[in-house]
Amino acid sequence: MKGKRVVILGATGTIGRMSVDVLSKLDQFEVVGLAAGKDIKTLLEIKSKFPLAKTSITDVSSNDVDFHGQDAIENLLSSTNPDIVIVGVSGFAGLKYALMSSKYSKRLCLANKESIITGGKFFIDSVKANGCEIIPVDSEHNAIFRLLDSEKSEVSFIHITASGGAVRDIPTKNLKDVTPDVVLKHPVWKMGARITVDSSTMFNKGLEVMEAHFLFNLNPKQIRVLIHPQGKIHGMIYLKDKTVKVLMSNADMRIPIAYALCYPQSMDIFEEFDPCGTYSLFDPDPKKYPALGLAYRCLEMGDGSRIAYNAADEVAVQAFLEGKIKFTQIYEIVEKVVEKGWPNDLKDYDSIEQVDKEGRKTAMEMLSK
Ligand SMILES: NC(=O)c1ccc[n+]([C@@H]2O[C@H](COP(=O)([O-])OP(=O)(O)OC[C@H]3O[C@@H](n4cnc5c(N)ncnc54)[C@H](OP(=O)(O)O)[C@@H]3O)[C@@H](O)[C@H]2O)c1
Structure with a gap:
């Protein structure tokens, strides 16, 4: 068959x-x-x-x-x-x-x-x-999807975890001098270049907050981010009785891929998970990772701001990888592009594409200044 x-x-x-x-x-x-x-x-x-x-x-x-x-x-x-x-x-x-x-x-x-x-x-x-x-398939969202799917009572809020990227232990004052070589060494996951840089700036987590908002129909206040350097906890859901359900696994993208393919079944094709070890979870420093706060502001501002956030980040990350701008300028450029002001409530593909193009163009203009 x-x-x-x-x-x-x-x-x-x-x-x-x-x-x-x-x-x-x-x-x-x-x-x-x-x-x-x-x-x-x-x-x-x-x-x-x-x-x-x-x-x-x-x-x-x-x-x-x-x-x-x-x-x-x-x-x-x-x-x-x-x-x-x-x-x-x-x-x-x-x-x-x-x-x-x-x-x-x-x-x-x-x-x-x-x-x-x-x-x-x-x-x-x-x-x-x-x-x-x-x-x-995104590991945090796959984890939350699994947790919500098996939960019958109402959820108060969710936590998605972040590694803090390759710069997590570098003092904020030294960030402007970090080079692409440093940023591309992700401590937990092996991924494409843009998403690896985005992990260090936490633009990736900002994008994931937006992703969770639409996927799970949660308001932004119900979506929280914690840094978890060990990369074993991928998502948590908080219930009204103050209990928390957690999904843990090895950091292996093949696990969410297999689950998404086989849902509602899970498959016995992976290495054993060893739960022993020391785990830490802590709030991200908003001064070190301003991209996260900007993502929440974009959710308040509406459709165009999210599109501009994504488009400008893609352009700025490419410029950083090519050695044209410093690490901290990625955020500065995206913030300026987002704050330019963008249309809200976009209801078709062409208007979304138009804002994406404009967002990229504005970011390119800022780069050439
Ligand atoms: N990597 C991860 O662990 C991870 C985790 C969670 C979510 N994601 C998300 O998954 C997506 C892919 O990430 P990735 O890390 O796998 O990226 P990647 O390694 O850069 O691979 C991108 C793939 O897309 C193809 N592609 C790019 N532009 C295309 C176009 N215009 N038409 C057709 N194909 C095109 C590329 O083809 P060529 O190579 O032939 O050009 C390549 O096969 C991203 O949205 C990322 O945010 C990735």
């Missing part, structure tokens, strides 16, 4: 390659499609493990794949008829592709956080209207 049909978008990236690893261990799935941006070599290596899968590439042309160009992913989705799409594409492009995937499949295993942050309510409602469910 054939298994559930899976397409992986962003197959060549960190999430994509971990998904490939998980899917090679599970026989109840059939990988029918693999999509990448430009890395044809890695895409063809992955295809050799799943010979029946169709392939697509978006940013370059090639005769070695089934589809290429701007319509490649839509052609891949319409010709493979997947049950599940893993959305492991990075960046704003994830919004378009996640929306598209929700028309062709019944479940999104959603790693791309930008789609939720920029699309907000419009995104969540559109996916639902297409009859598709979202199972979050």
Whole structure:
């Protein structure tokens, strides 16, 4: 009997390659499609493990794949008829592709956080209207999803955890001098470059607060962040009787990927988790991580501010990685872009894309000053 049909978008990236690893261990799935941006070599290596899968590439042309160009992913989705799409594409492009995937499949295993942050309510409602469910892959949200799913009483608030990134133990006054080499050494997770830098500035956690707001329909005050250097506690839910439920596991993104694929089942394919050890949890220092406070302000300001926060951060992180700005200037640029003022209440893809473009343009202009 054939298994559930899976397409992986962003197959060549960190999430994509971990998904490939998980899917090679599970026989109840059939990988029918693999999509990448430009890395044809890695895409063809992955295809050799799943010979029946169709392939697509978006940013370059090639005769070695089934589809290429701007319509490649839509052609891949319409010709493979997947049950599940893993959305492991990075960046704003994830919004378009996640929306598209929700028309062709019944479940999104959603790693791309930008789609939720920029699309907000419009995104969540559109996916639902297409009859598709979202199972979050981001580890903290996957943990909260699992905890909420098994809870019958009302939840007071949630905590998502943060590592504090590679700069956690560097004094705030020295942050302006940290280099990309230092920032790219994440203490817990192995991830793509942008999300690793975003972990050190806590823009990533700011984005995750926004993500949790829309995914779980919680007000911003119900979403709290704690630093947890050991990376073993991923999410906590607080109940009215002052008890707390916690989800712990090894820091391995393959665990949430497998759960999102197999939900409501969990699979016995991972290393044993050793709960022994010393654990710490503490509040982030708002002076060291101002990006977190700015994320909460964006949630008050509305749709355009969140989109600008994400867009400006992507531009500023790239400039930092290229050595054009200092680490602390990432925040300064994003704050200025957000404070420029942006339209609220965006109800369609084109207006969201317009703010994304404007946000990037404004950030680029600030960089050139
Ligand atoms: N890495 C993690 O542990 C982690 C954890 C939680 C959430 N996430 C989220 O998951 C997403 C992916 O992260 P990542 O770390 O896996 O990123 P990554 O390693 O940079 O991989 C990005 C993937 O997206 C593809 N891609 C980029 N732009 C594309 C486009 N316009 N069209 C088609 N494909 C495109 C890339 O293809 P090419 O390589 O071929 O260009 C690559 O396969 C991000 O939204 C991130 O925030 C990641």
